[in-house]
Amino acid sequence: MLELTGIIQWVGGIVTSISNSLGLPQIIIDIILILLIAVAIFAFLMLMALYLIWMERKVSGHIQDRLGPMMTGWHGWAQTIADALKLLQKEDIIVANADRKVHYWAPIVVFTACFAVYAVIPFGKGMLAADVNIGILYILSITTFTTLSLLMAGWASNNKYALLGGMRSASQIISYEVPLTLSILGVVMMAGTLSMGKFVELQGPYIWKWYVWPQFIGFCIYLIASTAELNRTPFDLPEAEQELVAGFNIEYSGMKFAMFFLAEFLNMFTVGAVTTTLFLGGWNPPLPALAFIPSWVWFLGKSLFIVFVIMWFKWTYPRLRVDHLLSFAWKVLLPISFINIILTAIGITIF
Amino acid sequence: MTDVTKNIQLSEEEFLLNMGPQHPSTHGVLRLVLKLRGEFIEDLTPHVGYLHRSIEKIAENRTYAQFMPFTDRIDYCASMPCNLAWALAVEKLAGIEVPPRAQYLRVLMTELNRIASHLIYLGVMSLDLGAFTPFLYTFREREWILDLFEMTCGQRLTYNYMRIGGVSRDLPPEFYQSCKNFTKVFLKKVDEYEALFTYNPIFLTRTKDIGILPIAVGLEYGASGPTIRGSGHNWDLRKVEPYSSYEKFDFNVPLGTKGDVWDRYMVRVQEMRESCKIINQALDGLPEGEIKAKVPGVFKPPAGEVISRIEAPRGEMGYYLVSDGSTKPYRVKIRTASYGNLQVLRYLSRGWKIADLVAIFGSLDVVLPEVDR
Amino acid sequence: MNKEQIENKITQKFGSAIEIQKTKNPEPFIYVSIEKYIEVCEFLKTDPDMCFEYLFQLGGVHYPDDRFEIALTLSSHKHKHELVLKVKLPHDNPKAPTATTVWEAANWYEREAMELFGIQFEGHPDPRPLLLYDDWNYGYPMRKGWTGPDFIPMPDKTKGGDD
Numbered sequence: 001m002l003e004l005t006g007i008i009q010w011v012g013g014i015v016t017s018i019s020n021s022l023g024l025p026q027i028i029i030d031i032i033l034i035l036l037i038a039v040a041i042f043a044f045l046m047l048m049a050l051y052l053i054w055m056e057r058k059v060s061g062h063i064q065d066r067l068g069p070m071m072t073g074w075h076g077w078a079q080t081i082a083d084a085l086k087l088l089q090k091e092d093i094i095v096a097n098a099d100r101k102v103h104y105w106a107p108i109v110v111f112t113a114c115f116a117v118y119a120v121i122p123f124g125k126g127m128l129a130a131d132v133n134i135g136i137l138y139i140l141s142i143t144t145f146t147t148l149s150l151l152m153a154g155w156a157s158n159n160k161y162a163l164l165g166g167m168r169s170a171s172q173i174i175s176y177e178v179p180l181t182l183s184i185l186g187v188v189m190m191a192g193t194l195s196m197g198k199f200v201e202l203q204g205p206y207i208w209k210w211y212v213w214p215q216f217i218g219f220c221i222y223l224i225a226s227t228a229e230l231n232r233t234p235f236d237l238p239e240a241e242q243e244l245v246a247g248f249n250i251e252y253s254g255m256k257f258a259m260f261f262l263a264e265f266l267n268m269f270t271v272g273a274v275t276t277t278l279f280l281g282g283w284n285p286p287l288p289a290l291a292f293i294p295s296w297v298w299f300l301g302k303s304l305f306i307v308f309v310i311m312w313f314k315w316t317y318p319r320l321r322v323d324h325l326l327s328f329a330w331k332v333l334l335p336i337s338f339i340n341i342i343l344t345a346i347g348i349t350i351f
Numbered sequence: 352m353t354d355v356t357k358n359i360q361l362s363e364e365e366f367l368l369n370m371g372p373q374h375p376s377t378h379g380v381l382r383l384v385l386k387l388r389g390e391f392i393e394d395l396t397p398h399v400g401y402l403h404r405s406i407e408k409i410a411e412n413r414t415y416a417q418f419m420p421f422t423d424r425i426d427y428c429a430s431m432p433c434n435l436a437w438a439l440a441v442e443k444l445a446g447i448e449v450p451p452r453a454q455y456l457r458v459l460m461t462e463l464n465r466i467a468s469h470l471i472y473l474g475v476m477s478l479d480l481g482a483f484t485p486f487l488y489t490f491r492e493r494e495w496i497l498d499l500f501e502m503t504c505g506q507r508l509t510y511n512y513m514r515i516g517g518v519s520r521d522l523p524p525e526f527y528q529s530c531k532n533f534t535k536v537f538l539k540k541v542d543e544y545e546a547l548f549t550y551n552p553i554f555l556t557r558t559k560d561i562g563i564l565p566i567a568v569g570l571e572y573g574a575s576g577p578t579i580r581g582s583g584h585n586w587d588l589r590k591v592e593p594y595s596s597y598e599k600f601d602f603n604v605p606l607g608t609k610g611d612v613w614d615r616y617m618v619r620v621q622e623m624r625e626s627c628k629i630i631n632q633a634l635d636g637l638p639e640g641e642i643k644a645k646v647p648g649v650f651k652p653p654a655g656e657v658i659s660r661i662e663a664p665r666g667e668m669g670y671y672l673v674s675d676g677s678t679k680p681y682r683v684k685i686r687t688a689s690y691g692n693l694q695v696l697r698y699l700s701r702g703w704k705i706a707d708l709v710a711i712f713g714s715l716d717v718v719l720p721e722v723d724r
Numbered sequence: 725m726n727k728e729q730i731e732n733k734i735t736q737k738f739g740s741a742i743e744i745q746k747t748k749n750p751e752p753f754i755y756v757s758i759e760k761y762i763e764v765c766e767f768l769k770t771d772p773d774m775c776f777e778y779l780f781q782l783g784g785v786h787y788p789d790d791r792f793e794i795a796l797t798l799s800s801h802k803h804k805h806e807l808v809l810k811v812k813l814p815h816d817n818p819k820a821p822t823a824t825t826v827w828e829a830a831n832w833y834e835r836e837a838m839e840l841f842g843i844q845f846e847g848h849p850d851p852r853p854l855l856l857y858d859d860w861n862y863g864y865p866m867r868k869g870w871t872g873p874d875f876i877p878m879p880d881k882t883k884g885g886d887d
Contacts, residue, residue: 060483060484063484064483064484064487064488065487065488065491066487160366160368160369161368164368164390164705233481233482234481234553236481237706240481240706241375241481242375242376242478242479242480242481242709243376243705243706243709244705245374245375315483315484316482316484316547317481317482317551317553318477318480318481318482318548318551318553318554318557319480319481319482319553319557319706320553320556320557321556321557321704321706321707322390322704322706323704324556324557399854399855400853400854400855400856400857403855403856405865407866408865408866411868443749446748570777570778570801571777571827571828571829572828572829573778573779573780573827573828573829584801586801591804592804655747655748655749656745656747656749656753656795656808657749658749658751658780658797658806658808660780660799660806667780669780669781669797671781671783671795671797671808673785681785682783682785682786684781684783684785684795686780686781686797690832690833691829694828694829694831694832723855724855
């Protein structure tokens, strides 16, 4: 069995026994364990971000009838590493008259926020860093930090394009946060919990127990609204290349730009992970008979599929206009998500 | 330019945004100074001239034949029509009769180039609207046309194919089959673009009823070609005053109805199909014979003045040519389609958003070297 | 209308202000005196038989010995005929009234002629240079016999003010 639960317990056991033999107090042991988990997740996510960037280039390449990166290693697997090395060497430029502190902190805020989400994501059986009982609320609130950082970046850059991008991003997220939350509400009503671990347990072990079937409308709304929150095409107005050049990150260079870039991809994976947990049964296999494949593989597979769908959107659709985008949120998504909630409530009462 | 920004009066809610000269969607180097209220465009001042190469002055210092390669550089997306207009102007001046085979070859090449140019338009227009993929699809097909050109005249961008009195080379033997295949495959590819784009709801909301150009305004500002045909104005020089034996070809002139961005897009898509028709007819009916009239080595046309006009992919282009009877032209005034089309931009984009400006500007299909010359 | 009809009608209307140029071209080439220039333009645009609503191009020509000319190519989409209208301007201090009042399209063409030939268009709504850059003060390059310096320095960007 390739389940990682055993390894985690084994590592935990070793740490505990070593610490005990050294006579450390319990609190220190806990901190060491938490740090270990954080480092593990951090390392995993960095690798994931690199992989996702490579994946995006390959997906876009194949959609566009070309190959994508091919020169660096097998099918260009090392392309992102090369890019990251290049970005690391670049000069960090801060424009004149920029608000230096805000300019400095904006990428750090977005980077921190997108890592903080993963504390409550169940990666597999027994692979949940912190099973907070308000997990989904925590995710919703943390992901909104992205807007703050985009607004910070836009404001601090002392550039009109950046400012327009930041403003667009703020109005966009304020609008799309509402249908996003409401679409999750349906699942929460059905599950009767806010804990991420519970969501997964309730959706096992058969495929027809996944919430995507009763909550299909909610699933669609969640996918649309979260694409908008990710600022990806067709909702990539804050960084609309053809209008605002690069929007909020126009004045960023080197590693700070890379942090925005990585954060975008990590957020994409977050959306994949949350969608998987809420609607696609988390790490559960579709049927108990398929349980020989480790749970984290199922989780990764489902998440990456959602990520692929989001990439697919990006390379197919043109971009919406600001007012269309907002009226779509308020006039279409919002009423539908209310209807969804009412239908869910009726369904719960009847069955 | 310094004084431009200073002389604009701004109220408290307005601000200036400098778009270009280096901007992803200004198709070259165009600078637009936008006066914005929020994201709405109150006023707009285009600044051109970043690509001014003084081709008109160069013309006065080159012989008639030597000037031909320079016409390629007027509009690099569609060099053949620029070549053709120059050849027509000089032939009109000197009274040279072009052999029928050369005329057909000219039509064939010009129409192929029209498709290539419209493909760039289609790709770039989609790019302006934020869809990256169609851009690569259209360039894939354009590559085929460039291969055909390379086969014929050895060049892929600046062809220098036309000569005074004819064309430089005859078609290679393998051209016929390859071109036939192209027209057959290409019609299917146009359907593919349309499936991706034409009735896509996002594309429709971005283009329908945006930037409406009334016919009268378009004529007043000097708009021409698909820009004015999108408004429903039936004016195509290939039909109205046929040059280079266009009267022998059977094709339709696609027209729009409203004159919005979508109509201008649709006119171009249909023009590609019509061009395919013309190419097929030109290939099948290609007459035998000479490809170049007898023109003396030291070419001295009589003194006089002449105008030439053709329907280039972007609209009407032409030359006003003054000759003093020497080997070099006395004065060449180049009229290009984008020059007129760009002048309309200010009228069209007032009151729209930045995102619409990008769509409107894309739909005008302006090529900046053509404006600056 | 064909070439002769246009020529006759215009001569009838304006008489001595019009001078027909003899050419082999299918289009009439007509000189008009500077005093009647705008009047003729308006007539050409509005007269139902003429209807030259489309300005195809406007350009200057320099004859160093005696004069400047501006040549307008007009076309009528309604009657499908064309015309070249030309105005002779004195060599010293060439001035003409602006045609932007008749055709909006003349705007940029006139700006171009202004900076390249030094022809002044009086009453032009926006008489800024169009193609040459800001600090250009090396004369009018399209004039015959113009020689500029061998090396023209790039405009000084450090002076600022460009936004």
